[in-house]
Amino acid sequence: MTDAHPASLDLSLWPPSGAPNLKCPRTERLITSIVEWLTPAQKVGQIIQADIASVSPDDVAKYHLGSVLNGGNSAPGRRQNTPLSDWLNLADEFWEASMSADGPRIPILWGTDAVHGHNNIAGATIFPHNVNLGAARDPDLVERIGAATALDVRASGMDWTFAPSIAVAQDIRWGRTYEAYSECPQLCADLGAALVRGLQGLPNQSEFLGPEKIIATAKHFLGDGGTRNGTDQGETIATEAELRDVHARAYYSALEAGVQTIMVSFSSWGGRKMHGHKPLLSDLLKAHLGFDGVIIGDWNGHGQIVGATPTNCPDALMAGLDIYMAPDSWKELHASLLRQLNSGEISMERLDDAVRRVLRLKFRAGIFSAPKPSARPGAAMGRRPTLANHAKLAAEAVQKSAVLLKNRHQTLPLNPVKHVLVVGKAADDLGTLCGGWTQSWQGGRLQQSDYPHAETLLNGIRRVVKAAGGHVTYAIGGEFSERPDVAIFVFGESPYAEFRGDRKSLEYSAPDSRELEILRQLNQDGIPVVSVFISGRPLWTNHHLNASDAFIAGFLPGTQAGALADLIFSNGVLDFTGKLPFAWPTDTNRPAYRDGQKDSFFTFPWGYGLGLREPGDIPSLNEHSGLSTADDLTVFQKGVTGPNWSIKLGKDGSAQAWTGGERTSEDQSLTAKTTDVGQQENAINCTWHGFESCLSFYHSPLDLSRELNAGFGFTLIASRDSTNYESIRLLALSGDRWSDIGPLGELMVWSDDETLIVFEILLQHLQKAGTDLTCLQALAFSGRDGAHLTMLHLAVEMPRT
Template sequence: MKAIFKRTSLLLMGTLIGISTVQAQKSPQDMDRFIDALMKKMTVEEKIGQLNLPVTGDITTGQAKSSDVATKIEKGLVGGLFNLKGVDRILEVQKLAVEKSRLGIPLLFGMDVIHGYETIFPIPLGLSCTWDMAAIEKSARIAAIEASADGISWTFSPMVDISRDPRWGRVSEGSGEDPFLGGAIAQAMVYGYQGANQQDQLRRNDEIMACVKHFALYGAGEAGRDYNTVDMSRNRMFNEFMYPYEAAVEAGVGSVMASFNEIDGIPATGNKWLLSDLLRGQWGFEGFVVTDFTGIAEMIEHGVGDLQTVSALALNAGVDMDMVSEGFVGTLMKSIKEGKVRMGTLNTACRRILEAKYKLGLFDNPYKYCDVNRPKRDIFTKEHRDAARRIAAESFVLLKNDAGVLPLKKQGTVAVIGPLGNTRSNMPGTWSVAARLNDYPSLYEGLKEMMAGKVNITYAKGSNLIGDAAYEERATMFGRSLNRDNRTDQELLDEALKVAAGADVIVAALGESSEMSGESSSRTELGLPDVQHTLLEALLKTGKPVVLTLFTGRPLTLNWEQEHVPAILNVWFGGSEAAYAIGDVLFGDVNPSGKLTMTFPKNVGQIPLFYNHKNTGRPLAEGKWFEKFRSNYLDVDNEPLYPFGYGLSYTNFQYSDIALSTPTLGKDGSVTAVVTVTNTGKYDGAEVVQLYIRDLVGSITRPVRELKGFNKIFLRAGESKTVSFTITRDLLRFYDYDMNYVAEPGDFNIMIGGNSQAVKTAKLTLTNPGNTAQLTDDALMDTVQRRTFNYFWEGAEPNSGLAPERIHMDGIYPEKDQNVVTSGGSGFGIMTILSGIDRGYVTREEGLARMEKIVSFLEKADRFHGAYPHWWYGDTGKVKPFGQKDNGGDLVETAFLIQGLLAVHQYYINGSPEEQALAKRIDILWRDVDWNFYRQGDQNVLYWHWSPEYGWAMDFPVHGYNECLIMYLLAAASPTHGVPAAVYHDGWAQNGAIVDPHKVEGIELHLRYQGCEAGPLFWAHYSFLGLDPTNLKDEYCSSYFDEMRNLTLVNRAYCIRNPKHYKGFGPDCWGLTASYSVNGYAAHMPNERDDQGVISPTAALSSIVYTPEQSLAVMRHLYGMGDKLFGPYGFYDAFSETDNWYPKRYLAIDQGPIAVMIENYRTGLLWNLFMSHPDIQNGLQKLGFPINK
């Protein structure tokens, strides 16, 4: 390993010319094999070292810095570094890791690249006010290009914490108060950093790993004080705060940062429910979790324990990397020895870090981000600066513009007055750690340069930032000093008034310094500081037009300013090009289009104030200021100063009434809401058209309105455009009291306008998806059959066309087996596709093309003496082991597949030449199965498994009765490798011992069921999807149809008796079979030992051929439960009402029988096809089954 990295390093001699910008794509299996081999070489200490993230350089956000970093790197005790700036320095340190440590594992290099690297964009709160996802993604893309050019491979962004409290300084780093908008921005940022195509993310050397933060709820701290306690219900958490984090995970974010705060009394850094159960278990996050700065050590102050205790707690909870605390490096070895941490837990965390490095391509080229020529080429370029200027101008929000003060004329004299008017270091805003502070023009400098020869730009400071010098010092840290002026307040004011006297217009540059917002910058008063307010009053008294150009990182209280100042332009902190962008807007080259993403209160006493609040039982009447015994204040009305979504333009926009395509939304449909927007002013401009909904009646109280869509459009003066929004059931969902994600039937107000107080309204009714009374049996069956068909059609693995073993709608695949396909389940699937072709769900030509793809895959896929394995990798056709020794032929699963293929054969054998050719290819596959080999010599029994590596080690001779009858029939029917009839009689029927008359639940059964009195219901299904049981009998069973019907009725009777008193069991809710379960996959059977209270829809529905009336009752009941149980591919696999467990997951082997048996019940199609095959007829006759001619 070490030698490989040394050879790579030879490329770096000189200038590193020739490094590829895109790495080769590799499979998950390649990654697993590589990391398995590497971890076998690693010591425990080196594994712990991968979890260590010390800090270097001069930039820290806490009280600690790391020590002896170089020595630890050489010992393999460091996994990454952060805040080391400069590609030359990073190259030097990476060489230290690669060439001096024992295994040469490369480091991650992280940095807080929050809103730009050296080209700085507006602070994130300002960016969000663009409502322009393309612009936001572009800002992150440029940040990634520049950071990667300087050696950085990982950024601690985006911050997606929802906050409704502007007292909290870090609102400047987020996207405001709304989760819907916040989720869209989270995804745009992740795509910008990592790449927009999730399949190819991080392959380029100008893409860097994102880190969504702060997980979770960091923005909801009590009293707006940083790092403070968070306490809220789960319901509020998921409905109002969690979506942006989940959206980032859906976008493929590579890492997640745990937050400082506690949740439910447990610090997030040590919260297993949060970091493991939710993040990984429910959301399917596959990256790694890093702490915030000293997050592990800070749990000591929370009162959780000493450093060893909190370090073990963090690792066991799901933290993979320790930022700065060095608790893992210092204590994990001891915790492992004492049994407080399992080696498996350490291995998992180490693997996640190594996987991140692998995905970044650092094992192929540890110097991927160390091209020393890139900084000159890729950082702070004209293209980047132009983009930053455009996006900054788009972020500004025009709050007031009386009498058309703006835009300013390009003539006369404009005075820039205020403590923020001529400061370069203040322009980028907080968290711009790589900024070139002296290279960005101040507002005065930028306007003077832009307006040279046109407008005389003058300047006076007018006041200091704050009257209190100590306060100003706290507000101008990290090199962001405003150079406090030692003159008296009056002297500064007199100078300003003298400059103002000579001006035509005054631009008052007031507000906050950049470090008055951001981390550890909470405020209790949000108005303009005292001396600035005095200055503004004096400027207004001059009688000159005043434009308040407001620098801020949060909503401020501007009640007085709104009343007295003619024009207010909120410019946030606009970044490196802010001065030019402000000039573009002030002088009319750009029409402002920003819209607020946080509500501006009238005073601090209204906080928290947000648009999507709930009503009380005593709401204030609309238009009222105060009513006694209503929810209001004595001293101020309830309304905000500026609402969410608000922002003016130099032009005006008029909205038509809303037109709905239909006033009713059904189960699977959508409704289109349309408005026409007209630019009625004289300037071209952009408008953000916003869609809000209100759920008028719910099972829990619902907000007065919620953002559910937006569209930014550009209109020339006088132009009109039609804007449409598609409203689906998914858009109306929320988490109910039981934490189910539901869309409840009822009426909704649909509101569209230019801000959250939109008045254009239409009413939409969502119908009850559970109302099946009007559905005929045929309509209900067709709905279920068609939806289940989609699992095998739309959900098919794209390369093979076969059925994926499982589809999890939650995106969580613990075994990372999304591309694994099933042989047996695909047999059921191709029968389902046949029924879909026959019913016209797809054309015959489309169906043939899919079958040809499937057969082509099967012809090349791994086989073992003609038998197929249980699983393959769909992209390669290579066997995916089902178990430790189960990596070869699986004769039972092969039988299920062949059963389906023979039905396909019969469907096409008399068809077109192309269809007949396919049938002949299927015949070859059928003839190639060596059933005799699986007798393990000449034994009169069939064995389930054989492995080329382990031989017959699985040792599973198959005896009846279970699901394997079809295997024995096919083995006897084979025209090339047919087994003697004695194999069936001696092996399957055990020389008659299969006969065992007995009663269960008072119902007669005649067969011996393996290991139980009455087995799981799939034993009544799998063999009879093609094999027609209707008149099937032999010497051991006088009627297989009656036997399977009785097996079904036993299952139903047990569930109705319900001896364990499970919730929901009854005449219309029964069915125990092998399926997913609360505690993992399990075979549920009608006895108290094997009944876990889990109902699987496939159990009763696939028995519809035996018990049509009873099965249809279950189908109707389950369908009536709506979205809880019925999804895009039909009914979800299993559920438990008792445990409130409704996983949105599917298994192919459970979906297929539903569709096939419904078809057999309706038409007998699959039975007729399979039974018509001459070889099957011969096989039945050979085994002694009477043949109906």
């Protein structure tokens, strides 16, 4: 298949939309009068959305900003687990600022990523992710989850969620696969529309966007699930017919359900970024399909248009964007848009249309007539929705979405009147069970004290077994003094979101290198093993499938993961009904879809899922992944250390995996913190203070002799804001000997723009300095006071020179 590069679309081949007509003549006249009243600066303010970490209530009043959002890592006081009352108080402050501005008083909207429950708020019910709901295949369940989420969002004083994601994921190497319902376009369409109905209510009904409902957002328009090799924000590989029949199908359903906002994708089609794609945004979505709501951008996505920056981008507005999501670039963007309006680069007609759409959304959502957030029906202050009801609904979703892949000799259901050994950190780790987009952008590191109503899988097993009179032993490493009757082995992916979850290979990478050894030992001891795999997508887990008597794909169940225990120990009342929303890979490098074409090779097909009464044996699976050492040599990428790599600051302390945040060495000589370079949290910023110190990346001993013969080397990509390259020396550890490779500056090879620099550290350089490449253990950067390095990427690759 070749890439399409259309200058325009053949709209005669696109069917019309069944979107309901919600226009009110009286409201349209009010909107016209308001638009005529607004100054150019006030109009520009209405089409800009700022993040609460970068904007104050005073800014909202001064610039007449139309909306704010809380990004995945933004919270009142920068405390992720801040109480609900703090969120509501801040919502009041922003609303009061918008209503005290000079001139027209237009209430502000607050948008949030409530994508599996109100997941930014500590204490909220965290529902299973979309991949689970795709396995459940129950539109009514999804609609009820939408309604529950709307209540929780209203309780925090917010008006709007950036959900549902209705991407049709075609390559599960994509890091956002778990945000998609399925690889099946129709299933995505059915479930996406159901969530819209749950969040907003039914169009043309009295409940529509009423006091118990919020604004929904269909995202990401268009084709984000079809990028080449599953690369996030990449080029969508699809003909116009495939774009229409596969990727747009769910948007037709969302429009019919009355969705009021649509978010633009970071991806491209035909070589053109979606944020600047006028044929799709204006000609198709607005003119042909009749969408009269708001098209909103994604996090500084407008800045990825060729020739644009986050603070200077007239093209997005002229292409059809109505709201710029400009989290930290909003002030400079406001100034540049005003200049471009005055110069004629932006037409007043297009600006007025965008402002009309924003005002129309606010009228439909009822915020023009609503009091401040804390005074609205459903606000917190003692009237929080009943958590018990939401927890029960989440438990239902957990049970309906679990997929039974293997059940040799009818191992399941288990008898709870037994000694049950539970193995694996994931069994009792809320962060792993909830996945990304939970209290923070990338998820993880959740405190159970923040979710008092939550039940981990371990606690669910304890509940069921204790009630039956059995006994549970929990040992992360599988140890036991008294032989158990059965073991439940819980393992899975570490949390991630967006591009950090992109994979080159579909082979499961264990966070604990002993994991498979523990599983195999239980198997060799003759203990029946039920494995529960926690993941955002199917992965190549052949070793684990072979060593398990029963195997359950639990995906990302959320705060009611314990409900899965009721299925595992089912007394005949419950049964597994979940079906795979994506085909399960048979090859580590071959997804179910390749360049838009369905592959015929998979271990379990789309829709596979056993019931307890069905034969559950499967043939022994091939355990040769076909991956070489080089496939596991990404040291640092997308803001995190690669599989089996860890980072150490200074001489003291232990090496640990880096997943973000900020650390300082024990001797205060070196500070490392997460930073943004073109994308959110995709780099690490290292600053040396005082005496010489090392930033070191560690791995268990690696044999790179084959890679040496093939001419490989380490590629380092750094930001140009790094300084003193000559003062940063490169070291390598093999055995117990450190080799001095030389100044980093001598290894600089080229720069692709004014912001990035590439260094090539050939394995030959390491060997020449005396490094034993049969047992490389660490690569270190040594610097002293004033040295500064912002690193985006470090991996073993073929040289680019």
